[in-house]
Every structure is written in C-alpha cells, then in structure tokens.
Amino acid sequence: MKITFKSSLTILITIFSIFLVFLLNDEGEIPILFNLLTFAGIYGLAAIGLNVHFGLTGLLNFGHAAFMGLGAYVTVLLIPHAAGREGVVITTGLPFFLALLIGIISAALFGLLLGLPAIRLRGDYLAIVTIAAAEIFRLLVRDLESVTGGVYGIINFSNSLQQYRSGFIDNFASANDLNPSQIWIAFLSWTSIILVLLLLRRLTNSPWGRALRAVREDEDAVRALGKNAVWLKLQSFMLGAGIAGLSGVFLAFNYGTIQVSTFVPILTFYVWAIMILGGVGSLTGPIFGSIIFWVIISETNGIAQLIFENANGQQIAGVRFVLVGLLIMLLMIFRPSGLMGKKEELLLDVK
Amino acid sequence: MSNKYLKVTNLKKSFGGLKAVDVQSLNLNTNELTSIIGPNGAGKTTFFDLISGFQDSDEGKVYLNDKNITRSQPYSIARLGMIRTFQLTKVFDRMTVLENMMFSASTVNNDSFIRSLIRLPSQKTTEKNIKEKSFEIMKDLNIDHMANSYARELSGGQKKLLELGRSIINDPDILLLDEPLAGVNPKLAEEILQIILNLSEKGISILMVEHNIEAVMKISQRVIVLAEGMVIADDTPENVRSDEKVIEAYLGSENE
Numbered sequence: 165m166k167i168t169f170k171s172s173l174t175i176l177i178t179i180f181s182i183f184l185v186f187l188l189n190d191e192g193e194i195p196i197l198f199n200l201l202t203f204a205g206i207y208g209l210a211a212i213g214l215n216v217h218f219g220l221t222g223l224l225n226f227g228h229a230a231f232m233g234l235g236a237y238v239t240v241l242l243i244p245h246a247a248g249r250e251g252v253v254i255t256t257g258l259p260f261f262l263a264l265l266i267g268i269i270s271a272a273l274f275g276l277l278l279g280l281p282a283i284r285l286r287g288d289y290l291a292i293v294t295i296a297a298a299e300i301f302r303l304l305v306r307d308l309e310s311v312t313g314g315v316y317g318i319i320n321f322s323n324s325l326q327q328y329r330s331g332f333i334d335n336f337a338s339a340n341d342l343n344p345s346q347i348w349i350a351f352l353s354w355t356s357i358i359l360v361l362l363l364l365r366r367l368t369n370s371p372w373g374r375a376l377r378a379v380r381e382d383e384d385a386v387r388a389l390g391k392n393a394v395w396l397k398l399q400s401f402m403l404g405a406g407i408a409g410l411s412g413v414f415l416a417f418n419y420g421t422i423q424v425s426t427f428v429p430i431l432t433f434y435v436w437a438i439m440i441l442g443g444v445g446s447l448t449g450p451i452f453g454s455i456i457f458w459v460i461i462s463e464t465n466g467i468a469q470l471i472f473e474n475a476n477g478q479q480i481a482g483v484r485f486v487l488v489g490l491l492i493m494l495l496m497i498f499r500p501s502g503l504m505g506k507k508e509e510l511l512l513d514v515k
Numbered sequence: 516m517s518n519k520y521l522k523v524t525n526l527k528k529s530f531g532g533l534k535a536v537d538v539q540s541l542n543l544n545t546n547e548l549t550s551i552i553g554p555n556g557a558g559k560t561t562f563f564d565l566i567s568g569f570q571d572s573d574e575g576k577v578y579l580n581d582k583n584i585t586r587s588q589p590y591s592i593a594r595l596g597m598i599r600t601f602q603l604t605k606v607f608d609r610m611t612v613l614e615n616m617m618f619s620a621s622t623v624n625n626d627s628f629i630r631s632l633i634r635l636p637s638q639k640t641t642e643k644n645i646k647e648k649s650f651e652i653m654k655d656l657n658i659d660h661m662a663n664s665y666a667r668e669l670s671g672g673q674k675k676l677l678e679l680g681r682s683i684i685n686d687p688d689i690l691l692l693d694e695p696l697a698g699v700n701p702k703l704a705e706e707i708l709q710i711i712l713n714l715s716e717k718g719i720s721i722l723m724v725e726h727n728i729e730a731v732m733k734i735s736q737r738v739i740v741l742a743e744g745m746v747i748a749d750d751t752p753e754n755v756r757s758d759e760k761v762i763e764a765y766l767g768s769e770n771e
Contacts, residue, residue, distance in 0.1 A: 363632075370631030371621050371642065374610070378618045381607035388567065388601070389619045389681060390593030391626065399628050 171448075174503040178452045181459040188466030194340050200458040202346050205353035206414045208454030211438040212360055212447070213407030219445035220368065221400040222380035223283070224291040227298030228408055228435050231271045233427030235409020236416040237305060237312060239267030245321035247313030253320065260324040264413055271409025272402040274301075279401040284394060298432065306424045317423040325352075325417050346418060353414045357451060360407055364447055367403075376400055437488065441495060443502030452503055460487050520545055520720070521566065521597065521689055526575035528558075528565055528744075535561045536572070537744040543689065543722055548715040550723045550731040553741035554765050559724040560602055562741065563693055567599040568592045579689070594623075598682045599691035602724075604674040608667035612658060612677055615666050616649035617642070619681040652680045656710065672703040679707070683714060690714065692723040696730060708734055728766065732756060740765060 185200070186193045210232055217223040242263035246253040257263065282293040305312045312318070322345060329348045337344035367373050378386050379396050386393040416422040434457070442453025464484040468475040471483065501507050521543035528536040536558040543549060551559050564570040566577050568589040576585050584592050593599075607615050624630065625641045653659035656676045661669060666677060675695060682690060695711065696704045704727070712734055715721050725731050731738060731752070738755040740748040742764040748755050755761055 366634070367628075367631055370634070371617075371626045371638070372628050372631035374614055374618050375621070375626045377610055377614075378607050381609060382605045384569070384589075384601070385605035385607065385678075385681075387569075387589040388593060388599050388605075390590050390598070390685070391618075391623065392588075392590050396626075403628075 170504060174449075174452045177503065178455050181456045184459055184463055188463050188470075195342055196462065198340075198342055198347060198350060200462040201455070202350035202353065202418055203462075204451075204454040204458040205350055205357060206411050206418060207435060207438055207458065208450050209353055209357050209360065209411035209414070210408050210435045211442065211450035211454060212357065212364070213404040213411065214435050214439050215444065215447070215450055216364065216400055216404035216407065218439065220373070220380065221376050221397060223397060223401060223404075224287055225294045225401070225404070226291045226429075226432055226436075227278070227294030227296075227301075229427040229429060229431040230294075230298035230301040231274060231405040231408035232412030232415060232431065233301060233305065234274050234412070235267040235271040235406075236412035236422055236427070237267075237318075238270040238409075239263045239413045240318050240321045240416055240422050241311070242266060243321055243324040245318050247311075247316070247318045248309055249314075249316045251316075251319065257324070260328070263324070264410070267413055268406045268409045271412070272406035275401045275405030276398060279398045283397045283401060295429070298427075298429065302424060302427055305427075312424075313422075315424060317421050319421045321422075322417055322420050325349075345420070349414055349418045353411070356410060356414070360410075361447055361451075368447065372399075437492060440492070440502055443505030445506065446502065446504035449502055449504035456503075457488075460484075460491060520580065521722070522578040523566060524576050524578075526562075526565055526577065527573045528561055528570065529573060534744045536565060538562065538575075538741075538746055541739070541746065541749070543720055545720055546715070546718055547736050548711070548721045548723070548734060549737045549739060550725055550735040551739045551741055552725065552728065552731055552765065557741040557765075558744040559741055560693060561744075563599060563691055563724060567597065567691060593687075596688035597691065598685070598687040598689075600678050600682055600693055600695065602693040602697065604671070604678050606666040606669070606674050606677050606681075608665065610666060611663050612653065612666055612669065613646070613649055613662040615677055615681055616653060616684060617645050620645035620648055620684045648684060652684050656680045657706075672699040672707075675699055675703075675707065676710075679710065683719070687719060689720045689722065692721065692725075694724055694726065696725055696727045704730065 182197065185197050189196055210228060213231070214225065214228050217225045243257040243260055244255050245257070258266070278294065278297050282290055285293065306314055308314065309316070326345055326348060329344065333348050333351060334344050336342070337347045375391060375396050378391070379393050383393045412427070415426065419426065438453040438457045439450055441457055442449030442451065461484065464487060465480055467487065468480045468483040472479050475483070495502065523538055523541040525540070526536060526538045551562070553559055561570065565572045568584065568587050571586065576583060578584065579592065579595050579597055582595065584595065607618065610618070622641070625638060630638050650659055650662065653662060656679065658673055658676050658680065661673065666674065669677060679695065692711070695707055699707060708730055711721060711723070735752055738748070738750065738752050739746055740755060740761045747764060748758045748761045750758070756766065
C-alpha cells in the first residue's frame with residue numbers, strides 16, 4: 165500500500181474512530197475495543213472474500229452468509245461438538261485444522277455448485293439466485309435438526325481450536341482483563357487477513373488477476389479472444405466463497421456456539437456495507453471499512469446517549485440505523501468509490 | 516497457413532417470424548480479403564455471431580479447417596484461429612492499453628490460477644515475451660505511446676486500433692472484422708485500411724463487414740452482398756458494383 169492522500173485519510177479516519185471508543189466510554193475501553201476488533205477482523209475477512217467476487221470480477225453475490233455458514237457448519241460438525249435439543253455430545257472428530265480445511269473447501273465447492281448453473285446469468289440474475297440459495301441453505305440447516313442441531317444450534321466445540329491457544333495470548337488477555345478465547349480468535353482472524361491479502365496481492369498482480377479484470381470489463385471480448393470467461397468466473401467465485409467459509413468458522417468460534425440465526429441475510433448486507441465503505445476493488449479497503457463499521461455498530465450506544473438522555477433500547481437501535489444509513493449516504497455523495505477505492509475503478513456495470 | 520478456410524452450409528437463424536440469416540453456402544478461401552455489405556438489418560452482424568459462436572443457429576453447419584464448429588463456444592473457435600472484433604468496440608476500459616494487449620497475448624496455461632499462485636520462472640519469461648510482442652504490435656498500430664493509459668482514455672479510433680491489435684497478436688488464420696471503420700475519422704480510416712491490407716498480405720484471411728463502400732471496393736478481392744439474410748451477390752468488387760440486384764437492394768439507395 166502506497167502512502168497517498170487517500171490512504172493517509174483512511175488511516176486517519178480509522179484511528180479517529182478507534183479514538184472514539186475511548187472518548188465515548190468511561191470505563192472498560194480496552195475490552196470494548198478488542199471485542200469490536202475481533203468482529204472487525206472476522207467481517208473484514210468476509211468482505212475481502214466478497215471483494216474477490218464483486219471488486220475483482222464483477223460478480224453480484226448476495227448470498228455471502230451462506231458461504232460463511234457452510235464453512236462454519238462443516239468445520240464444527242467434523243470436530244467434537246454437541247448438537248441439537250438433547251445436546252448429544254460427539255466426542256470423536258477430526259483435528260481442527262483438517263476440519264477447517266474441509267470446511268473451506270466445502271464453501272468453495274458450494275460456490276462451484278451454485279455457480280455452475282447460475283454464473284452464466286448476468287448481473288442481477290446472479291444476485292437473485294445467490295439470495296435464494298442462501299435462504300435455502302439457511303432453511304435446510306434449520307430443518308435438518310438431526311445433523312445440524314436445527315434451531316438449537318451446536319455447542320461445546322470451542323476447545324478444538326482453543327487448545328492451540330498460545331501462552332502469550334493468555335498473558336496478554338489476563339494483563340488487560342480480556343477474554344483469552346476471544347483474543348485468540350481475534351489474533352487468528354487478523355493473521356488470516358494478512359495471509360489472505362498477501363495471497364490476493366500475488367494473484368491480482370498475476371496473469372490470472374489480469375484475466376479476472378478482463379472478465380469484469382467485458383465478458384464477450386474475453387470470449388472472443390479465446391478465453392473461457394465462465395471458468396474464470398467460477399474460479400473467482402470459489403476463491404471468494406472459500407475466504408467467506410474461513411471467516412464463518414471464526415465467527416462461530418467467536419460466539420462459541422453456532423446458530424442458524426447467525427447466517428441470515430443481514431449478515432450478507434453488513435459485509436456489503438463494509439466492502440463499499442472500504443472501497444470496492446481495493447484489497448486493503450475492507451480492513452479499514454470493517455473497523456470503522458464496527459466502531460459505529462458498537463458505539464451507537466454512546467452516540468445515542470449524546471443525543472438522548474438515558475436512551476432506551478429502541479432509541480439506540482434507531483440511532484444505529486440512522487448512523488449506518490447516514491454513513492452510506494455521505495459515502496455515496498463524497499466518496500462513491502469508498503475510502504480506498506480508485507475513482508477510475510468505480511464499478512458502473514456488473515456482470 | 517495453407518488449408519485454413521471457413522465453410523458455411525445452409526445456415527439459418529430467425530428471430531420470431533423474422534428471417535435474420537439464411538445463407539445457403541459460403542466458402543471463405545485462404546488469403547482472401549472478403550467484405551460483406553448490405554443494408555441495415557441484412558443480418559451481417561448476426562451472421563458474424565453465428566459463425567463465431569456468439570449465437571446458436573437454428574439450422575446449418577459451420578466448418579473451420581474441416582472441423583465442425585457449429586455449436587462450439589466462442590472461446591474454442593477463437594483458439595482454433597478465427598478471431599472476431601465487434602461493431603461497438605469492446606476494449607477493457609479500466610485496464611491499461613498494455614494490459615489489454617497482454618491479456619490477449621497470454622495463453623490459457625499462463626493465465627492459470629495455480630501457475631499464478633506459484634509464479635514459476637517460466638511464467639515470468641512468458642510475461643516478458645508477451646510484453647515485448649505487445650509493444651511490437653502497439654508500435655505498428657501507433658498506440659505504443661498510450662501503453663500505460665487506461666483504455667477508456669483512448670479516442671474512438673484508437674480503441675478500434677487497440678481492438679484490432681488485440682485480435683492479431685496471436686497470429687490468427689482468419690480475422691472477422693465487424694465495421695472496423697465505423698466512427699473513425701477519414702485519416703485514421705485510411706490508416707486502418709492500410710493495416711488491414713498489410714494483414715491480408717501477411718496471409719491472414721479476412722472477412723469484413725463494412726458500410727464504407729468506397730473502402731470496401733478499393734481493398735476487397737471479393738464482395739458478398741447480404742439482403743434480408745440471404746446472399747444476393749458474391750463476386751469481385753467490379754461485378755458487384757454493376758450487379759442490378761445489388762444496386763436495387765443496396766447501392767442504389769446509397770447517397771454517398
């Protein structure tokens with residue numbers, strides 16, 4: 165990332181939003197900050213995956229929650245866990261990292277499965293298919309109670325990952341009065357972000373990345389020049405879905421339980437908001453977008469208190485929607501390409 | 516490049532009740548510069564779409580070098596050595612001119628995900644080669660000074676040149692040009708015509724749809740006239756110009 169006016173401004177806004185956490189809270193700032201940074205890491209990772217779809221390839225995916233959910237469910241079901249109303253404990257399972265790998269691959273294959281019939285469709289049709297597929301996924305998971313635990317969800321799986329927790333995480337957590345399990349998830353998700361970004365930087369600067377951008381620009385021209393546009397789009401769809409699967413796993417482990425109600429459409433739209441805020445097509449954008457977004461989400465309470473004396477829950481929820489709406493409106497007016505997006509790369513049409 | 520040819524038999528396509536294309540038989544011979552002319556709506560672009568795989572025909576067969584390509588995907592037809600351009604230029608707007616060229620020059624193997632991930636030294640060599648090749652073509656077309664500009668910054672004519680450059684970088688056997696002169700100023704049109712002639716002399720068979728009759732008559736060895744989807748004349752430029760059916764259907768109404 166070059167130090168430009170744009171990136172300096174973005175970093176400044178991000179630092180300011182973190183500063184806001186200290187400004188609006190009288191006590192417990194550090195736990196609040198680390199809680200929101202955990203979510204920012206997980207959602208940021210999901211937004212990076214979405215950016216592969218939309219920013220790099222122009223694919224309109226509104227079913228991101230399902231890719232996240234599939235990765236999470238497959239991984240958790242493969243390790244020791246307790247599922248369903250009875251909480252039947254299953255003590256045998258694969259080692260965590262093998263299960264994680266299978267979870268990510270499953271999410272990618274779900275992308276392939278969905279993409280095979282749908283990816284030839286243009287723009288908005290793909291969007292409709294992905295929304296529908298995500299809802300089908302959610303309803304299937306809800307109703308297949310014998311496997312997925314249905315509405316009762318899955319619990320008691322955290323240890324498979326937490327057993328690998330490093331000593332320095334425990335030391336850091338106890339020194340700052342933090343929950344070590346959560347800090348471990350935060351650490352892992354931010355590490356994953358760095359690794360995924362390095363991977364993507366390598367890929368976007370490669371002939372493969374160039375081909376993806378060509379597909380985003382004009383599919384017909386790509387086909388006319390002897391390149392298989394459908395296969396390129398499928399590869400991109402699988403890559404982004406795999407990244408989403410990874411973020412879904414972290415989301416499940418951060419909650420410590422896995423619930424159907426986690427992977428609902430609003431999750432998809434939060435991830436969209438983060439990607440747009442950070443800058444469509446910018447690799448690092450989702451990181452900043454995610455931090456700023458989560459400061460707003462978690463600090464609505466404090467902001468509402470500034471507006472209303474003794475704000476009640478309803479008022480706070482209202483303020484949250486107003487703030488997010490306002491943020492997106494201001495962004496669309498003043499920086500339609502997002503904080504880190506290039507104006508020249510502003511996406512006007514989609515595939 | 517000895518026996519590269521295109522053969523079309525009984526090719527039909529209708530939209531609803533409207534017959535768009537109904538070509539009984541058409542052979543494109545090696546090294547020929549052939550033009551297709553005809554009034555608007557004669558089915559010229561649809562004909563291009565059918566033979567390049569962008570639309571499926573209702574009936575009929577298309578052969579490229581004895582290979583049946585009737586239901587083939589556009590990309591596989593392109594890989595067989597027949598490349599088309601579009602009436603409305605399709606450059607990759609938000610990529611640089613150089614990237615446009617390099618994308619086209621790159622092979623499927625070079626573009627592969629795994630190779631791009633591992634970055635074998637062989638990929639670097641390939642990239643270097645296709646970059647050199649791209650600059651060579653860009654120099655020939657006089658757009659090399661724009662190499663690092665976004666393609667959308669080019670003028671309409673320059674975009675036509677870029678599209679042409681992209682199409683010839685892999686040395687196709689057959690080039691299908693859909694109105695290469697449309698919307699181009701007269702001076703640049705002359706240049707493009709010269710480029711097309713040079714390509715033809717290099718041994719590339721060219722099939723061109725064009726409305727600029729003077730240009731067509733000047734450079735073509737053979738002119739095919741389409742009207743209502745059917746071939747009404749297929750001859751040398753001189754003979755076509757004096758053909759009564761053609762004058763009635765097309766040339767007569769031309770005010771140029």
